[in-house]
Amino acid sequence: MxxxxxxxxxxxxxxxxxxxxxxxxxxxxxxxxxxxxxxxxxxxxxxxxxxxxxxxxxxxxxxxxxxxxxxSLNDTPRLYPGGGEPRWQALRWHALGQGMMEATVARFVELRKPAEKQDPAVATKHEARIAAAMAFANDRMPASGFIQGTTIGIADIALGTALGYVDLRYAHDWRGNYPKLAAWFKPMSERPSFVETLAPELKK
Ligand SMILES: N[C@@H](CCC(=O)N[C@@H](CS)C(=O)NCC(=O)O)C(=O)O
CATH class of the missing domain: 3.40.30.10 (Glutaredoxin)
Structure with missing residues (x-):
């Protein structure tokens, strides 16, 4: 592949x-x-x-x-629950992470325009969406471990990579505002898969 x-x-x-x-x-x-x-x-x-x-x-x-x-290519681990309520929850988490990425990209694109072409309301709107998505996730974070079940899933991967992208393009103190989310993200971001794929700009 x-x-x-x-x-x-x-x-x-x-x-x-x-x-x-x-x-x-x-x-x-x-x-x-x-x-x-x-x-x-x-x-x-x-x-x-x-x-x-x-x-x-x-x-x-x-x-x-x-x-x-x-x-679908193997079961080690299975990242999507097979069906029922857990699957809907997983897809909802994926949509949340995807939407955070889209909002962060849109904000970044707006702020890269020449100053006279920027509309401040656009960046503000996307920042509000990102904050609301973080609050939504923060309210639903488990005290420890993965978002669903006992092994990593698509919910963890989508949300974790979305937060990593916020750190890359919209660095701000979100950890101070959403401590449960920050506590969950720390071990996630230290997994070899996250470390290996960190954007070159953020690699020390
Ligand atoms: N919904 C798509 C979004 C893909 C997307 O927007 N990719 C961006 C890069 S972050 C892209 O290729 N944009 C076209 C461009 O930059 O010209 C997905 O999840 O794969």
């Missing part, structure tokens, strides 16, 4: 953490979507990263599809 993506995209990082946690072998092709003649544009009509190219040449895109496909 070959994964196309950048080393800073939170969607790509989420997929890489899934690959590592499940012990799946893959080749990382560091490539963004900017090049119209590049592999990302060739493989993904939506021209976005991540893109997963299977050994038989078929492709999967959108990180949410890739994560669930990868989870």
């Amino acid at each position: 070959k994964l196309y993506g950048s080393l800073t995209s939170p969607y790509v990082r989420k997929v890489r953490v899934v690959l590592i946690e499940k012990g799946l072998r893959y080749e990382m092709a560091v490539e963004g979507p900017a090049d119209a003649a590049g592999n990302v544009a060739r493989l993904n009509p939506l021209r976005a990263i991540p893109v997963l190219e299977r050994d038989d040449g078929d492709v999967y895109f959108d990180s949410q599809v890739i994560c669930e496909y990868l989870d």
